[in-house]
Amino acid sequence: MLSVDVLRSKPMRFRSLTGWTVEEFEEPLARFLPVGQPQRRERRSRPDRRRAIGGGRKYRLSLPNMLRMTLIGLRQYGNLETLAFFFSVDKATVSRNTRQVWNALQPLGLASLGWPQPPRQGEGKTLKEVLETFPDSLAMIDGTEPRIQRPQDPEAQRPHSSGGRKTHPRKTLLAVDHPGYIRGASFSAPGSQHDLRLAVESGMIRQIPESMMGIGDAGFDGLQNYYPDRSIRTPHKARRNHPLLPDPKRANPEWASMRMGVEHTIRWLKRFRILSSVFRHLLALYDTVFLAVVGIVNFQMDRRGRKAENVA
DSSP states (O other): OOOHHHHHTOHHHHHHHHSSOHHHHHHHHHHHHHHHHHHHHHHHOOTTOOSOTTOSSOOSSOHHHHHHHHHHHHHHOOOHHHHHHHHTSOHHHHHHHHHHHHHHHHHHHHHTOOOOOOOOTTSOSSHHHHHHHOGGGEEEEEEEOOBBOOOSSHHHHHHHOBTTTTBOBEEEEEEEOTTSOEEEEOOOEETTSOHHHHHHHHTTGGGSOTTSEEEOOGGGTTHHHHOTTSEEEOOOOOBTTBOOOHHHHHHHHHHHHHTHHHHHHHHHHTTSTTTTSOBOSOGGGHHHHHHHHHHHHHHHHHHHHHHHHHHO
């Protein structure tokens, strides 16, 4: 069986399968156990239970092995048969245990969201000075569209059809700070929904402190009209009979370079192949899985930032 103890004896294989080193795994495990153990006990404490808790067959996998199996599933996204073979369990056990871990990781992902206290008026004179002193003062907004299986029902298929991508994606918007930490995430929506509409309907912009500047790509053009009390910037666009002047043309690459952090963060999300391949599970589980991966990525971002501070 591909247990935690076996993988710990092979650090290179451990990191290749999960993306984490053996030392890094200890901290998320310590965060997961206080959530996973009460959920397991609550699930056993149903009113119609005939046996006392602890009676009957024991779990084949311990909580650390369940977490490890789920992380490998998120990272490699093999089928259930593959995970069942490596962990010496039935594929029904894999499906049941991974869903339990997803439900435990989802609140950890939600808890990792949110914005810190913004700087007060007068702290920093230029945008560069503000970003150096308060790196969380810039909100970069963008969306990611993992593909889903094409619905068989034509009526259900139409909202998920994306004409530009010629696929059937599921769209989620992200708000990321300057260092790349995910501070906000919208609910998911069919891929045909426009970025601007999803940003307005999800209410994600209202979660960003008013004193912070928001930067989006051309898909969010017009967002400032919905939030006149916020500072929101998008690239300059040419209009009919109004071509771009030289100054706006030169400014667009500068704005694009400022929002590269959100592109790097989306790349971190898509290192987990469950978000870069076709999502094969029920759509009802998509938001749970997405928030679980957000929590993992935020933990990795936080650890990387702390490591950089220690080096400095």
